Amino acid sequence: MRRVTMKSLYAGPDRSVAAGHTADFEDTEAEALVAGGYGVYEGDTRPKPEQTQAEDKPLDKLTVEQLKAYAAKHEIDLGEASKKADILTAIAAAEDAKE
Template sequence: MRRVTMHALYAGPERAVAAGQTAEFADEEAARLVGGGFGVYADEARRKEPADQAADKPVEKMTVAELQAYATARGIDLGDAKTKAEVLAVVVAAVEAAREAEAEA
């Protein structure tokens, strides 16, 4: 068994683990999640996080997993957004709102 800190929502047949949460998985499942970029081993030193790597990329070019990690890192609530277009729309709206609020301050 390995502990994995998730970068994206995990929904399995027995449980769900939200992005940012740490949970224990069977070795094979943990390796699949970490290998696919969906999380990192909780007991290893963290390298550059996907959300940080994605920050160098325009949001329009990010994958759904990168957008979800980006939103999680910035406290953006994605609500029911599931598709890339839906997630992207929520992220762009939140970024624009933050920029407007900053400009008014």
């Protein structure tokens, strides 16, 4: 048995587990949930692969979520930007202003 904290709702034939809640699962089911990105093992604080790899990629190859995290880390105000192109423009403008 492994304890898994769910990232999304789990609905199985015998029970459901809400996102953010932790429950015990058989090892094979726990492995499938974690591998599929639906949950994390309880107490697992290792960085996710996409978090560690994001810093090695050019900005235009990052996802919107990764760009938002980059902006927050570098204290860049994105204003109303929500689309990838607008976020990239805001980041570029902020970095140009710093130079």
